Amino acid sequence: MARALDAVGDRWTLLVVRELLAGPRRYTDLHADLPGVSTDVLAARLKHMEAEGLTARRRQPRPASGHVYELTERGRALLPVLTALATWGAPALGTPRPTDAVRAHWWAVPLHAVLSAELADRMGPVDVALPEGTFHLRLGPGTAGGPAYAEGPAPEGAGLRLELDATACAALADGTRTLAEAVRDGTVRVTGDGELPQALRSA
Structure with a gap:
């Protein structure tokens, strides 16, 4: 559990995983759909996730330009973790x-x-x-x-x-x-x- 929390235990990492479970995303798209995260924090989390083998960064094929981030197989394996957290947290949502x-x-x-x-x-x-x-x-x-x-x-x-x-x-x-x-x-x-x-x- 401690090793898992070292990899994904902060607030933003699992929220980035949630976004990338929908498929590859550009940095600007991730930032737009994560209200409250600073650009520095998001960049640091993405770098950390690459080092942990959760995400990969690749150049988009032409005619598109720039790079996208996508989950690796290890990153996609976090879906049951997010599902359990979402189920556990649902009663606390309120109106x-x-x-x-x-x-x-x-x-x-x-x-x-x-x-x-x-x-x-x-x-x-x-x-x-x-x-x-x-x-x-x-x-x-x-x-x-x-x-x-x-x-x-x-x-x-x-x-x-x-x-x-x-x-x-x-x-x-x-x-x-x-x-x-x-x-x-x-x-x-x-x-x-x-x-x-x-x-x-x-x-």
Whole structure:
């Protein structure tokens, strides 16, 4: 445990991992989605993460320019750690304040855990839309080695789309509501024409 905390035990390292679980990101994108981190601290954390074998820095292929940071296999293996922390911390969230910064994809880790458990037979992408933006989750064993989630709708299309807000996300994350209950009480809206959306709407 002590060695693990040496590698990832500060506040910002695991939040950087959360951002990179969605795929490679530029430094400026990371800084924009980590409100409160200084440029010096972010640069130091990224350097530390490279030294620990959690991330790699590579040049983008042309015509793009600059570099991106991405997780290594060891870095991606932290998803269960983030999932456990998100589940443990969910009851402490409370009601969002008007001054709180919110990014839609911050809910990807806890919702990935919830949907993986509640939609155990579901494999493939699920679109999730909040007022702050849309992201997609990839469920099932076929996601091993790739991003568990990414911003925007799934490029190949998703048969299931969930529309909800941060309050509904928090209720799902802390177990106050199951997905079926949230669909019934209207805090989660389901769209899609496949068997699963129809089953959720009629549950």
